[in-house]
Amino acid sequence: MATRTWRESQRDLDRRLFLKGATLAAVPIVGAASASGALGQERSSPSGAKSSFAGVIRRQVNPDNLEFPFQTLDSFLTPNDQFYVRTHFGTPELEAKSWRLAVEGAVDNKLELGFDELRQMESRTVTALLECSGNSRVLLTPPQLGIRWEQGGVSNAKWTGVPLSTVLKRAGVSEKAVEVILEGADEGEFKEPNPKSPGKISYARSLPLEKAKQPEVILAYQMNGEDLPPAHGYPVRAIVPGHYGMASVKWLKRIVLTERPFHGYFQTFMYSIWQRRDGLPDLVPVSEIQVKSQIARPAFHEIVPAKSKYRLFGAAWTGEADIETVEVSTDGGTHWAKAQLLEKPVHHAWRFWEYAWEVPSRSGRYTLMSRATDSRGNVQPIERDDDRRDAMINHVQSIEVEVK
Ligand SMILES: Nc1nc2c(c(=O)[nH]1)N[C@H]1C(S)=C(S)[C@@H](COP(=O)(O)O)O[C@H]1N2
């Protein structure tokens, strides 16, 4: 396994590339962001979500949905101003001073916590990747409704907060409780299935009690050592490592313990998949992150110099396990070779990898692929499973490049 740091190995390979007289093919290409002229520009946003625009890709305006430019990947922790933003109703204006968190339902003692009270409880810092379950949606055929995420509906940060289990213990959870509903302070109108219903709803998702009690699930008030930015849930959000992003409820306002499973909008109409049971499709909420790898460089349709040595670089991640191997194919999936995993594994985070590609002398189109396997033996599938509707998109991606 690699003992070099990622930066060392990048410097190494860049130097080798340079000595060979090849062009610096590994330099990040900021495709979509620079093409739209957005790079480095100040922008005003209706929700005030992000004041300076550090090269993120705008996928929706009002409410703002922003994509991390995955082709620029170079930092294990995604800077706060580049971390992707997924919001359904926009950023509510909240203040730590007046913020209250209610804990109710199937509990012995109802609670209402203020921000200072939460800050006084013992804290924990966890590193966790968030991936929107619609990340890579552009790959789906036929095209699906919803945000047109390419590769950057995913980012990784260090979060500090209080374990949810500490708060649950304080409230005394009833033996009958099976799920924990997390509710945000943001709300808006949905007009499905009927133009008048369900009407105004808040963002809410439930977690099985078993997961909610795990020590890594926290009520976070810091992101990468800073106060949570407004777009990422200020003043307090849930972080549910190992689950797709929709579980990590932002702008947390209420926790409800329930004695029967919750079937709210964001785990039935959205963020749910079909699971076949006894030959019958059964709708279940999206939960655990599936094993996945992505190639950051080269970028889609990049031109790669013939006979050069190109450093393929990317990241791999999975839900409740660790990445064991990443394989790469440079011929559209006929042959596979092992990539080098970099740094040390961090549970619930992504793992960077690289592969030195001896670029052939024959010019033409080449299809690059990567495929990850995790420590539970889950392998990234080649084919898309349509029962997953428009979510949980982890099948192998093809990056087509032009060798010249
Ligand atoms: N209150 C609230 N929480 C939310 C959402 C939301 O719209 N409202 N979006 C969810 C979804 S779908 C994702 S992918 C993550 C994204 O977190 P981020 O914007 O900090 O990247 O937040 C989740 N938590």
Ligand SMILES: [Mo]
């Ligand atoms: Mo999401």
